[in-house]
Amino acid sequence: MRIKIVYDNVAYRNDMEADWGFSAYIEDFKILFDTGAKGDILLRNMKKMGIDATEIEEIFISHGHWDHTGGLGELLNLNDELTIYVPQSYRLKAKNVIPIKDATKLHDNIFSTGELSGIEQSMVIELNGKFVVMVGCSHPGIRQIMEAASQFGKPYALIGGLHGFNEYELLEPLEIVVPIHCTQHKKEIKEMYPEKYIDGGAGKIIEIE
Template sequence: MRLTILNDNIPSKGLLNDWGWSVLVEERHRFLFDADTRGDVLAHNSKALGISLKNLDFAVLSHWHGDHYGGFPLIGRLNPGLRLYAPSGGRIEGLSVFEVREAGEISDGIWTSGALDGFEQAVGIEAPSGLVIIVGCSHPGVDRLTEAILRVSSYKKAHLVIGGFHYPSRKTLDRLAEMAEFIAPAHCSGDEAKAYMKRRYPEKFVEVRTGTVLEVEGVPAG
């Protein structure tokens, strides 16, 4: 299983960067989770990384904030009619929005947490190494989103949780550490959360940034 970070808040040489989050997932299915703030960032970075944004199986939007859906019009032009699994509340030209409300399986081995607080979802993907959970901004709490995915997927623990944790408390991070083997705070997690994870759980902490490619099996790629 491969995760490619097309954009995160932390830049990398040769790639464009802004405040946003977007991950290309390649396993049994090939799909995009969130689409950053700007399509030109995704277009540039995908080309620089040798990745095509065409021929996606579907796409997922965590929540309707611009730093997560801004690049989806580009994805709609490249993949006309592509299904976008999203909480209720918006439309994207060129994409077929399927509104997600309840937790459930959206495709074989891929689960949604449902729209927690009616607002934001996470996804869990079954991989040979275990369950990989991707979050967007975790406004309802990364621990709550992770719990929802574990519950709907019947997994007892996640192999990896990755994404924006929305400046979580140490208590939230401690709870997350009990539910995951590896943890990759990104986007809106904040420097304090990253520093705490790196200090308190060095064996679990995974550093990611724009352009990071994780092959997931053994995870740490840093």
Template sequence: MRVTIIYDNTSLRGDLIADWGFSALVEARGKRVLFDTGARGDILLENMEALGLDPRSIEEVFISHPHADHMGGLSDLLRIKPARVVVPRSSPAPGNAEVLRVAEPQEIHPGIYSTGELAGIEQSMAIDSGMGIVVISGCAHPGAGRILKVASGFGEVKGLIGGLHGFSDLDLLEDLDLICPAHCTRHISAILERFPDKSLAGGAGRVIEIAD
């Protein structure tokens, strides 16, 4: 399993553009799925080019929730590569693409799951990786605790990557082996300080690899 953060508020490389939003390429279980598309298509595509990622290789787009900083780049991407778009049930979706609307927790590919739409707005992705379930969150509007609880229905959760907003109950992260707070997470410093041996700061250009 490999996760490459393409779009984030910060950048780890000088050739990548930082901007408010989130997008990551998830390569797992034989699939290449783009999780969210950031706020601007031009930045998304420029960062993909700098990272050596071909947008035409994207097989599917998974949208966590319908805020502009998470799906603003979708139309530009779909003009280059039509792909199925997986959205929460109540989310608007492009009319020129195959759309899968997700209401309840479900498997969308073997070993790749959606938590379903939580709190009437957001879904997270869960992947059965070599280390257990790894959750990828856009903003965690429903609450990170609720997301982790739902994801635990797919297996033991061992990793959490992405935006967590104001999440501060760090005790919930004790049993994880990997934590990568990104995007809107307010308490990134506190997470990194408490879990120095198993946490990584996010940022465009961050690559996380998990061996099977």
């Protein structure tokens, strides 16, 4: 499985544009996780990573903050038939919006934790028995998110924004940790778990087999 980080505060590749926000494309399933802050940057970065925006089939919105939803308009202009999964509290006017309240199976191997703390959902992807947890900003807290994700299977990887998270012991069971976007303690996480830590940034491709 290839997860392409197309929008992040920092750029992994010199040709990519960095901007405050987050978006990642789960290539194998044609699902875009969040949409960054600005649609023009999102589309340019996607093009540089070889992603045809018209081939996206679904969008998963973690929460309604501007730096995760800013590219929605441009994507809907390209294809207003997109299926969009949103947390129940986020009001979005579009053709195919699916509000998520509780833990939900979206596809055979793709799940939502459900909206946690009335603000944010996370996505769980299963691949060959490995469960990858995708987070937007982790507003509900990593402890609550990981507990919710664990109902589908033992988390293998954690990818996304962790804000001020510092309960580092919660990362111990994981094999891969990719802290990006709003994460405040990247240095500490890298020092504590160098074998698990992977740098993110716009242009980074994470491969999980």
